[in-house]
Amino acid sequence: MKTIQINKATQQFLQVQPAHSSFSNLRKTGLEILEQEGLPHIKEEEYKFTSISRKIEQQIQDYRSASSVKLSADQVSEALFSDFEGDIIVFNNGRFEPSLSRVSDEGYTISTLSEAASALLGTIANPEADPFIALNNLFFEDGIFLKVPKGSLVQKPIFLLHFNQAQEGQAIHARVLIEVEDQAEVTLLENTISLDEAAYFSNTVTEVKVGSNAHAHYYRLQNENKQAIVTNNFVTDIHRSATFTTVATQLSGDMLRNNLSLNLLESGCEGNMYGLYLLNGKTHVDNHTNVDHTKPHADSNELYKGILADSSRGVFNGKIFVRQDAQKTNAFQQNNNILLSEDAIINTKPQLEIWADDVKCSHGCTTGQLDEEALFYLQARGIGKDQARGLLLYAFAGEVLDHIAYEPFKAYCIEMVQERLGTQF
C-alpha cells in the first residue's frame, strides 16, 4: 500500500469534523477516504496545476463551517436580474434559507435533504472520484432536494442563489440534489454572491439525475470575490434519450476548481458542456470536465473558451471516455483561449480514452493572442481601438453565451461580460 502524507489542510479538517451527521453513511465513507487519501497534495496529477490544498492552508484560518449570516430580502432582490420571474432558492453560507426563498412549487417540489431522505443522495457523486466530494460528504449538514416529477414541465426557471460570507476565512459546504424524472423539463440558474471581500473556502456538491427523455438546462455564473477559494463538484447522470446542457460563465475568484462530470448512462442521450472564463488579476480557474459514454448512440458536445488578462491562469482538462459498448458515439470537444498578457497562463489538455471502434470523436484546442489584423481592419473603418478590442473579444466569447436558451439570463451574462471587456481588459 502506498503511504500518503496527509497534508495540513486535511488534518485541520479532520480535527474540526462534525461528530455526527444525519447522513451517517456518507459521512463514514467521506471520512475513510479523507483519512486514507487526504486532500490533493502537490504531486497529485489531477491537481498539478491547481494547488488548492496549499491555497486553503494559506488563506483559511478557521476550518469549521461558517454559520449563517444576516441576510435581508433586499440583498436577495439586488441579486436578481431584470425580467427574472421564476422561483428563488436562497442559500446562506451553504444552508437553505426558506424564509428568503420564493418557492411556488409549480411543477416541482423542494425539500431539505434530511426531510426527503432520498436514496439517490450520494449515489451520483462518487467520493472516490475526488477527495473534495468526500470532504463535502463529511461536512455538509443539510441541503436541498429539488424534484421535478414525471412529465412535469416547469415553466419558469429556478434560480439557486448562494450568499457567502465567512468570518476569517471559513468553509462552506453546500449540497444539492436534483432529480428530473422521466419526460420532465426544467431550467436552473445558479449564481454565488460574495457578501464581502474576505476569503472563504466553498466546497459544493451538486448531483443531478436526468431521467428518460427528460431535459434539463443548467446555467451558472461564478463571480465570487477575489479571495474566494472554490471547489465545485457537479455530477450528472443522464438517462435514455435525455438531454442535459450546462453553460458556465466564470468571471472572478481567487482559485476556482470545477469538476464537472456527465455520465451518459443510456443510449440516445446527449450531454452538452459550455464554459466561458474571463480572467484578470491573479484569478486561477481550473475546469476539469469529464464525459463518460457508456452506451451506444449518445452525443456529447463541449466548448470552453477563455480570455486571460494580467497574471491570471486557466486550466482546462477535458476527459472523454468512450466505453466499449458505446458504439456510434459522437463526442466533440473544443477549447480556445486568448491570452491578453505575457503573464497570463493557460494549460489545456484533452484526454481521450476510446474503447469502442465506431465513434466520431474530435477535439481541438487553440491558444493565441487577439487578432491584430482584425483589430487593424476595424480601426481602419473608424472604430476606436478599445471598442474594436471589445468587439473582437465579445465575438470570441459570445459563441459560448449563445448556448444559454433562457434569454433574460443570457442578457444578464452578456451584460456582465461586456462590462468586463469594456473596462478591465
Added chain:
Amino acid sequence: MLSIKNLHASIEGTPILRGINLEVKPGEVHAIMGPNGSGKSTLASVLAGREEYEVTDGSVDFLGKDLLDLAPEDRAREGVFLAFQYPVEIPGVSSTNFLRTAVNQVREYRGLEPLDAVKFLSEMKEKMKLVEIDQKLLSRALNEGFSGGEKKRNEIFQMAMLEPKLSILDETDSGLDIDALRVVSNGVNKLKSNENATIVVTHYQRLLDYIVPDYVHVLYKGRIVKSGTKELALELEEKGYDWIKEEVDAAV
C-alpha cells in the same frame, strides 16, 4: 489634399519605402502600378496607419493635418479609406453591427448625430444597390466565408457607407471577373466627386478602362520611378516592367 514627401518606411528593420513623393488633389484619380513586392501595399498600409511599419523619414499631409500623427481610427474618421488587398474575416462580428458602429463613430468625430436604426437601414439599402451586394451577405459575420469577389464588393460597399475623402483601393480588381469588375468600378465612379480623390493600386490596365486615372505612377523598389498619364498604363501592359527596371537599375 494629400501630400507625401520623401516617405521612408521599414518593417522589422528592412526598408521597404525609400522616398515616396506624391501629390493628390481633390477630384483626381491616381493609379499606382508596379511589380510584385515593390511596396504598393506597404504604402497603402502606412497611409492607413498600420503599426507594424515604422516610418523612418518623410511626411504625409492630409487636408492640412499630419496624417502620420493620427491613430488609424482617426485617419478613417478624417476621411481616409483603405480597401484592403486581403480583407480580413472576422467571425462573430455581424457585418451590420460593425458597419453601424463604424458609421456612427465616424459621424461622431465629424460632429454629426448618430444614425438611428431606421436611417441606417435605409442608407444601407441605398448603398447596397450601388455595388449590387446581396442582403444575405450582410446578415453574416463580417467577411466570414465570403468569396474573394464578395469580399472586394464588401470593401466598396463599406467605402460607400463611410463616404471618405481619399480612397485607396489596393488591388480591388484582382480576382474579379469582368461582371464584378464592372459593378465595382461603377460603384467607385458613382462615388467620385470634385471633392474626393482615389488612389487605385492595380496590376491590370483593364481596371483603368473603367476607372480612368488622371495619373499613373510606377512604384519600384520603394520609389515612384515613373509617372505619366493613362497612356503609361497601356505601355506597361504591352511591354511589362523590364524596361523600367533596366532604366532604374542602370541609373543606380
